Amino acid sequence: MKLYKKEGNIVQILSFPNENVEKGDYLLIEDADAGKALIAQVIDVQFANIPGILEELLRGLPDGGELIQGEDFDPLEIAPHITYIQDASLLICKIRATVENESLSPSSSWLPSRSQSIIRKLPIPMLLKLARVDGKLPIQLGGTKDSSPLTIDASALDGRLNIITGKKETGKSHLSKLLISNLVGYKATVIVFDLNGEYLSLGMTADGKRNAYYDKIHVLTPSQNFRVALKQVNLHVLLDILIHALHLPGTSAREFRRIWQSLKERDMLNMHELGEAIRNWHCNQHVKDALFSRYYALVNSGFFTDNVAEATLLEECLFKAKEHGGAIIINLRNTSMIDRQIVVEYLLGKLVELLTSWKLKAVFLFAEEAHLYLRETYWDDIVTRMRHFGIFTTFITNQPDTIRENIYRQADNIFLFNFTNEHDLEVVSRAARVDAETMKSIAKDLPPHHCLVLGKVVKDFPMVAKVRALDIKTMGETRLFFTDTN
Amino acid sequence: METALPQRLIQLSMNSLKNVQNQNFQLIQQNLQATQFLQPIPLKPRKEPAIIAAVDTSSIKIGETSTGILIAIRGANIWKQNRHYRYIRLGPFILHITEENKKEVYNSLQNALNPSSENHQNPPNLQQMPTRLASLLERWLQKMLSKTLNNGIILFDGSLTSGTPDTPTKTMKEILETARKKENTVLAFSKMTNLRLNGHIITEILPTHKPPYMLEAVGLRAKPPIVLFGDVYVAKLSNGNYAFRLDIDKEIPLPQKIEAVEKLLGNDLLAQGYPETLRLAHILCTFTANEVIAMQHFITRKCGVKIINRPDMHRLLFGVFGKGEANS
Secondary structure, three states: OEEEEEEOOEEEEEEOHHHOOOOOOEEEEEEOOOOEEEEEEEEEEEEOOOOOHHHHHHHOOOEOOEOOEEEEEOOOOOHHHHHHHHOOEEEEEEEEEEEEOOEEEOOOOOOOOOOOOEEEEOOHHHHHHHHOOOOOOEEEEEEOOOOOEEEEEHHHOOOOOEEEEOOOOOOHHHHHHHHHHHHHHOOOEEEEEEOOOOOOOOOEOOOOOEOOOHHHEEEEOEOOOEOEEHHHOOHHHHHHHHHHHOOOOHHHHHHHHHHHHHHHHOOOOOHHHHHHHHHHOOOOHHHHHHHHHHHHHHHHHOOEEOOHHHHOHHHHHHHHHHHHOEEEEEEOOOOOHHHHHHHHHHHHHHHHHHHHOOOOOOEEEEEEOHHHOOOHHHHHHHHOHHHHHOEEEEEEEOOHHHOOHHHHHHOOEEEEOOOOOHHHHHHHOOOOOOOHHHHHHHHHOOOOOEEEEEEHHHOOOOEEEEEOOOOOOOOOOOOOOOOOOO | OOOHHHHHHHHHHHHHHHOOOOOOEEOOOOOOOOOOOOEEEEOOOOOOOOOEEEEEEEEEEEEEEOOEEEEEEEEEEEEEEOOEEEEEEEEEEEEEEEOOOHHHHHHHHHHHHOOOOOOOOOOOOHHHHHHHHHHHHHHHHHHHHHHHOOOOEEEEEOOOEEOOOOOOHHHHHHHHHHHHHOOOEEEEEEOOOOOEEOOEEHHHOOOOOOOOEEEEEOOOOOOOOOEEOEEEEEEEOOOOOOOEEEEEEOOOOHHHHHHHHHHHHHHOOOHHHOOHHHHHHHHHHOOOHHHHHHHHHHHHHHHOOOEEOOOOHHHHHHHHHOOOHHHO
C-alpha cells in the first residue's frame, strides 16, 4: 500500500490486489522518522485511476457479443503485471487518530511521508487495546471481520442515549436482546416497551427451556397482569394521560383537577367514584361530556382497576430488579394506540416518581418504534430531564426519520445496521459522533446481522461487527399467509 | 527458421535485461509514423467467403538507463473467418539496447528473419531502434501469414515500398512471392502518404464519384535503392472524407486486384473506409499507458531496477510552454 493523497482528514491510499483491504478496515500509516502513525479507517474502496485503462477495456470489447478469440504469446509473462496494475484500488480513508508513544490523540494535522511511510492493516484487537476499549463489565457484541471478538463495556451504556437502527430484518431486536440480557446479568434494571411481543421469551432458550435470566424477566401485559389503581396515580400523571393521550381541553382539565381533589379529600379515589363524581358534578354540559368520554376511554382501556391488590406488580418487579437486576417487559402487542399512550404516560411518570424519590437508582429503557406511543414533548424530556433522573434510553427503530434530529445529535452510541435508502442514511448521518461519509458508505454495504458501532462504546472508532448469536427463543415472527400447512 | 524469431527475441530480451540489473532508468514517452498516387475503378462488394488477415506491430520506449534504452515491441496477426475475428499476439518483448549490444541485437533478429541474407544493414542509432526492431518483427509476421494463409486477402499496414532500412528489397520480394504462391493477395493500406499529384497529396484530390472506388496513380518513378513492389491506388471504400493510399502487389493482374478489394468490401467491416481487421491488428498491438506501467513494474521486480524520474528540462525551463522532451 502506498500513501497517495491527503485532503483534510481524508487520505487516499493506493492498494494492490493481494493486499485485500475492505471497507471498515483500519490501517496504520507509520512514519518511522516522525515517530508517529496515523490510524485511518477505510470508508470506500474505488478503482485506482490507471492511465490507459479505458483503452485496455475497449480493446477487450466483445466481437458481436463474444470476446475476440485469440492466443497471446507472452514469454516474459507481462500479463499478470498488467492485471495487477489494472486491479489496483484506491482506498478512501478517514483519519481517526494519531498514535504517538502508544497514546492516541484525535489530531490529523501532520503529514506522514509519502515515500517512507509503511502502511499496514491494523488488527481490531490492537486498535481496541490502543483505544482502551475495555472495562470491568464486558459485553461481547460479536466478531469483527478479522474474526476477533468485539467487546464493549456496559458502563459505556450507563447514563447514555443510544440508538439501534437499520432496515427490517437486519438484526436490531437481536442486538437489543443481547444488550438487555447482558445488562440484566450485571444487575441492571431494564424496562422494555415491546411493541410486537418480541422480548416476551427473553428468559427462555431457543428450545423452550428456562435460561439463566428466566427469574429476572418480568412480562407485564397492560389490562391483564399490569393494572393500576387511581390511588397509585399522581394527579399530574393522570392529567398528562388525559391531556396528551386523550387530548382533553384545558377547561375540562381544570374541572377534572377539582373533581380529583374532591375525591382525594374524601379518600374515594377509584374508577367507580370518579364516574359518579363526573355525573353529579355541576359544570358546563360540554365539559361534562368531554370528561365522560375520557373517563370511558380510561375504563375501556382495562388498565385501571379499583382493586389495589391487582395493581402492585409493577412496583414489585421494579424493586426485585433493583435488588438482583431484571428486565420488565411491557407487552404492548395487541394494545391500541390510545391504550399504549396511556400505559407509557403512566409508566414514565411512575419511573420519574420512583427515581426522584431515590426508590430506584437508574433504569435502562429500551423503546421500540417509540414514535408509536411517545408523545412529542417526551423526546426532549427523555434526552434531557429524564436522563438526569436516571432513565437511560435506547431507541430501536427501522424508520430513522421518526426520531428527531436533536436525538441523533445527542446520541452517545449508535448501532447502525444496513440501510440502502439514501434518505434514511441522511437522517442517521446527523448524529454528532461520526462523519456522514463514514456512515453512508459503510452502512450501505453491511450484510444482515452486521452492525456499525459508533460512539462512546468504541471510543469513537467506528467498527463493524457481526452480532453474535443468542440462545433465546425467537418471538415476534411475522405471521405469513403462505406457510406450510403440513 | 521462421519459428526461431520469437525464441531468439526471448533470448535477446532476457540477455539484454540481465545487463540492466541494478541500473536506474528514466521514463520517457514516444510515438510512431508512416508515407505516397491516379483512373476511377468502381467497386462492388463480393460476398463470397474469403479470409481477411492483417498484421501490425508496435514499439515503445519504456525508459532509459545510464547505458541505453529499454524498449518493448509487440506484434499481432488477426484474421476474420466465418464472421469472427481471431488473433495471435506476440509479445511484449522487452529489450535493453545499449551502444554496445545494439549491433548484436539487431543482427541476431535479422539473422532470425532471413539467415540467407548477405547484405545485413548496419544497426540504426538508439533512438531509431524501437521502430526498426518492430519493423523486423512485422516483416517476420507478414512472412508467416503469407506462408500459412491460402487464397486469402492479406492486409499490411503501410506501403509495398522497399529498399528502405525498415524494408529490405529482398525481404519484401520474398514475402510477396510466397503470398502469390499461396494464392493470397497483399493489400497495403497507408494511413498517411506524402505522394503528391500536381503538388497535392493524392488522397486529398478525389473526383466526385460514388464510393466504393479506387484510383490508380500512374507515372510514379522511384529512385534507387527505393523499389515499388506495388501499384499505387487511392482507395475510397466508404462514404465520408476518408481515402487511403492502397498498394497492391504489382505482379497480380488487374482483375485479380479488383477482385481482392471487392472481397475485402464483402467480407470485412469498413468503417471510415479502413478495414476493421487492420484496425484491430493495430489496436491489439498498441501499448497502453497501463501496459507501460506494468512493464516498468515487471522490470523493477525482475531486474531490481529502481525507477527515477529524470527532470524534464523542457518542462523545467519553459513551464506550461514546454511540451515535454519526448515531443521536442
